[in-house]
Amino acid sequence: MSNEIAILGAGMHPWGKWGHNFVEYGVAAAREALADAGVPWRDIRFVSGGATVRCGYPGYVAGATFAQALGWQGAEVNTSYAACASGSQALAAARNKIISGECDVALVVGADTTPKGFLAPAKGYRPEDPDWVRFYLGITNPTYFALYARRRMDLYGDTLADFAAVKVKNSKIGAHNPRARYKKVFSAEDVAASAMVADPLRLMDICATSDGGAALIVSSLDYARKIGRGDAPRVAAISTVTPTFASGVVEMPDIATDSAAAAGVEAIAYRSQIPVKAYEEAGIGPEDVDLAEVYDLSTALELDWIEDLMLAPRGEAAALLRAGDTAVGGRIPVNASGGLACFGEAVPAQALAQVCELTWQLRGEAGDRQVEGAKVGITANQGLFGHGSSVIIKR
């Protein structure tokens, strides 16, 4: 029995710092996805929402919040929170419902409204919360990205020019994305002139937080065929695995790694474990991938992801970048959407936005960003507390 489901529709509210209620973004994205799918709202039997933890109770029960906003019509609801992987968990819940035969067609939706500046932890004296501890001691998200970037420079010889080139590449293609927040094309000089945040990373090396909303309409393959959409892109795999003890890489928000004194160090970092299950489930390998949407929280992190997805041998992502292979028109385009560099991060919507981009790419509808002949795409992301995901879409 196939585990595949069809993607009938995709929709996004443009990313930005709009300051509106997150529900508005989710509804706009859902309505666009419904229209794209040609499926009436009343036919949706399952609403799966990615939660936001920054917008109060309506955000904790996002599935129901979006269902109510679109008009209660008796569908079942689900809400998933998994940090940056929230959208993928919500998608996985919809897939389970569809594969089990309980539902033919479902809406998956996530949206967020973000505060200005650094994302901050809950208040009080709470030393039992690692997220509180690290902020108290002065360790923010860019700290971790910078520690990894410095390792790349030390181990593989990556340079500041390489990191800047990631930003230049993504801004060039993202300028063609009407849903992106930043549409300016930046030069290497622009990156070098931006303020240092966490050495060696500058402001333009690090992604911002954004408002945004993304939605998918997914269905059984039978339902897709029934409405004449048998050729729609399909979800071939969803991986939401946890890390493996003992990780030798310090992960946000921890102040220390696991100790490998007894268990031995797990040689591969968490990031590289996430896509392994996705490839296995889809029955394909990295050589079959036409394009990738990866979580470039920093420019240097895009290079890590390229290696974690096995699109380049460890330490050789920068060589791929320098050869132009990861640009649209190159051998394996990475972040044809413009990536987080052009979007900024809207946590519960971001994993779904990655799938939206692949959906449009595989349908040949990506306009000036189009990767010619794209048949297989993969996403990858990682967030706090051992959450990460990778989704494979094929057509």
Next chain:
Amino acid sequence: MSAKPHAPAIDGWHTMAAEPHLIGTRCEGCGTYFFPRQTHYCKNPNCDSTEFEDVELSRTGTLWSYTNACYKPPEPFVASDPFEPYAIAAVELDKEKMVVLGQVATGIGVEDLRVGMPMELVLEPLHETDEDIKVTWKWQPLAD
């Protein structure tokens, strides 16, 4: 800084000695170390022990990576006014086989650091309250 007494910023996470140690725990079942202290369950998937002993962790290690903070972090961080940037180190402890983060001691910048260099633990003020000066652990290059 004033003549107020020194107190740990977080209670029980390090000794207050001149040559301080982080205080962790060691699982009596499998020998895995934990920092912060873990006292109720072992996170090793091969171990279900609930017995732990307090241990002082190695106070020297090897620099795994480093960076700095050029912008003031949000609360609960208590920033000096004006904000003074500081370096941050990730130091690998050999015996415990773990990497521990921390600020780098005042006056030492990223230009003074190299991956692989030996580092040692010290105590320094983190911020001041009405009653005392809160101190925490920081890393600095090991003196020759």
